[in-house]
Amino acid sequence: MHKLTKNGKKLTRSTILRCLCVAGSVILTLAALWYLQRLLMPKYQKGVVEGSMIEEYYLSEEPHEVIFLGDCEVYENISTVTLFEEYGISSYIRGSAQQLTWQSYYLLEDTLRYETPKVVVFNVLALKYGEPQSESYNRMTLDGMRWSSSKIASIEASMTEDEHMIDYVFPFLRYHSRWSELTATDFEHVFSKDRVTTNGYYMRADVLPEGAFPDPMPLADYTLPDTSMEYLEMMYELCEENDIELVLIKAPTLYPYWYEQWDDQVDEFADAHGIPYINYIYLRDAMGLDMSEDTYDAGLHLNLSGAEKFASYIGQYLINNYDLTDFRQYADVAGEWEDDILFYDSLRQAQEAELSEYGELRSWGANAIE
Amino acid sequence: MKKKILSIMLGAAVVMTLAACSGDDADTAPVVLSGGETAQTEAAEGGSDTADGTGDTAAADAFVFTYNGIAIPMNAPADAVIEQLGDGYTYFEAPSCAYEGMDKVYTYNSIVVRSYTKDGVDYIAAVELKDDTVATAEGIRIGATEEEVRAAYGEDGNEGTSGIEYTKGDSFISFIFEDGRTIAITYTAIVG
Numbered sequence: 013m014h015k016l017t018k019n020g021k022k023l024t025r026s027t028i029l030r031c032l033c034v035a036g037s038v039i040l041t042l043a044a045l046w047y048l049q050r051l052l053m054p055k056y057q058k059g060v061v062e063g064s065m066i067e068e069y070y071l072s073e074e075p076h077e078v079i080f081l082g083d084c085e086v087y088e089n090i091s092t093v094t095l096f097e098e099y100g101i102s103s104y105i106r107g108s109a110q111q112l113t114w115q116s117y118y119l120l121e122d123t124l125r126y127e128t129p130k131v132v133v134f135n136v137l138a139l140k141y142g143e144p145q146s147e148s149y150n151r152m153t154l155d156g157m158r159w160s161s162s163k164i165a166s167i168e169a170s171m172t173e174d175e176h177m178i179d180y181v182f183p184f185l186r187y188h189s190r191w192s193e194l195t196a197t198d199f200e201h202v203f204s205k206d207r208v209t210t211n212g213y214y215m216r217a218d219v220l221p222e223g224a225f226p227d228p229m230p231l232a233d234y235t236l237p238d239t240s241m242e243y244l245e246m247m248y249e250l251c252e253e254n255d256i257e258l259v260l261i262k263a264p265t266l267y268p269y270w271y272e273q274w275d276d277q278v279d280e281f282a283d284a285h286g287i288p289y290i291n292y293i294y295l296r297d298a299m300g301l302d303m304s305e306d307t308y309d310a311g312l313h314l315n316l317s318g319a320e321k322f323a324s325y326i327g328q329y330l331i332n333n334y335d336l337t338d339f340r341q342y343a344d345v346a347g348e349w350e351d352d353i354l355f356y357d358s359l360r361q362a363q364e365a366e367l368s369e370y371g372e373l374r375s376w377g378a379n380a381i382e
Numbered sequence: 383m384k385k386k387i388l389s390i391m392l393g394a395a396v397v398m399t400l401a402a403c404s405g406d407d408a409d410t411a412p413v414v415l416s417g418g419e420t421a422q423t424e425a426a427e428g429g430s431d432t433a434d435g436t437g438d439t440a441a442a443d444a445f446v447f448t449y450n451g452i453a454i455p456m457n458a459p460a461d462a463v464i465e466q467l468g469d470g471y472t473y474f475e476a477p478s479c480a481y482e483g484m485d486k487v488y489t490y491n492s493i494v495v496r497s498y499t500k501d502g503v504d505y506i507a508a509v510e511l512k513d514d515t516v517a518t519a520e521g522i523r524i525g526a527t528e529e530e531v532r533a534a535y536g537e538d539g540n541e542g543t544s545g546i547e548y549t550k551g552d553s554f555i556s557f558i559f560e561d562g563r564t565i566a567i568t569y570t571a572i573v574g
Contacts, residue, residue, distance in 0.1 A: 232545035
């Protein structure tokens with residue numbers, strides 16, 4: 013039996029077969045390219061896991077009334093599990109390495125596509141950056157975002173001089189040179205990734221006491237850059253439009269140095285907008301931080317015990333000042349958190365076991381980099 | 383038919399080849415993105431160090447500060463320089479977020495030396511002058527007036543984020559003034 017084409021020619025069986033073969037070849041080629049792209053993209057599963065954080069948010073099932081935005085000063089310093097266990101606060105840290113202020117803004121836009129939190133807590137350290145800094149950090153924040161106008165805008169705002177939008181649209185173009193350095197981890201995680209955080213909190217249970225820091229360098233100009241302050245203003249407006257309370261914080265860690273002049277400018281911004289700004293550097297004693305045991309890297313970041321103390325302290329502030337739900341009373345949400353807590357506890361036990369056996373962590377952090 | 387399939391396969395190969403040749407060079411890719419980097423080989427070798435005391439000399443590619451007779455060229459491999467400078471320093475190191483680098487800070491009596499790491503090799507990133515016991519080769523030290531700096535280095539300094547900046551090759555020296563006096567002098571490597 014023959015079918016007729018538009019110009020009256022007979023569509024023979026062999027013609028149909030040819031078409032099918034061509035279509036099949038195209039599909040196979042595209043599939044191969046897609047697979048190669050997935051294979052070649054960094055997996056961020058061992059050592060440097062920060063590139064996995066942004067995309068993990070989309071897998072979180074429970075609602076979040078508090079969203080934290082910022083860099084390592086949030087994702088390493090605040091235990092989301094402590095916030096839930098002590099106060100019933102359901103929160104998520106949308107943090108990433110050296111997250112720039114405009115990236116925080118666009119991540120907030122992105123978050124609002126999925127839920128509207130009651131409180132957004134923004135850590136102010138990144139306000140010191142007024143320009144794109146590093147492709148590696150950009151990738152860790154941007155590659156994990158789902159495609160949306162927010163992601164496109166964030167890429168455009170973040171690209172360094174040598175970066176191109178096309179490389180973000182087709183990451184294969186950027187990552188092709190990784191073919192010679194692929195590891196077993198790359199093959200293992202082509203289609204799925206292991207979890208690396210507990211609702212955005214990156215755990216480190218080891219201890220390295222805080223030491224002395226070098227004196228801060230004098231700066232020619234202490235004015236926080238216009239660009240970052242403009243995005244902070246936009247963040248404030250976005251929160252206002254969505255009935256979200258914005259809270260500005262500076263994490264209690266002392267390095268990188270946070271200049272008093274910067275602190276004053278954030279204070280002025282907060283006063284002018286009627287929002288709180290809390291510099292927790294001044295509250296280290298009040299929250300019971302003992303930096304001889306509450307940091308894992310000589311004071312740059314808090315470890316697990318430090319993050320639990322900070323969470324306990326900031327959690328009290330949040331429930332005292334905002335109408336937050338105690339989700340421990342809601343079985344469905346509490347059930348989701350049970351899974352998170354199981355993960356958290358198993359991670360804690362695994363890290364403690366390694367510390368006990370080796371005196372250091374070998375499966376996390378710098379020692380685990382492949 | 384076979385020709386068509388072959389064409390498609392060739393087309394795909396061309397696309398992949400083009401892709402392999404496009405984008406940023408692996409040589410400039412950040413560590414996490416690609417391990418295909420090659421070590422920086424154009425670090426300034428320091429030029430001629432003719433000064434016996436402190437000061438800078440005009441290296442071909444970068445400023446060189448000299449401390450206790452030891453040349454400290456910007457962007458030069460740091461290990462040898464630190465070794466020559468001796469043990470009289472306090473050391474601080476801070477890994478960047480996600481281990482994208484390591485800031486190493488060596489604090490001596492009168493200067494602070496900072497290094498950066500590239501491909502596992504440390505290079506001189508900056509030298510800060512801490513007090514007025516050390517001076518640049520042009521005789522500028524902490525406390526010098528703005529006029530003295532301009533007389534020594536010229537009127538063509540750029541006002542940058544680090545103060546008044548004078549560039550030489552892949553480095554610059556910057557001066558910060560307060561009430562007309564120099565309060566900070568820093569040599570900085572421009573990292574390509």
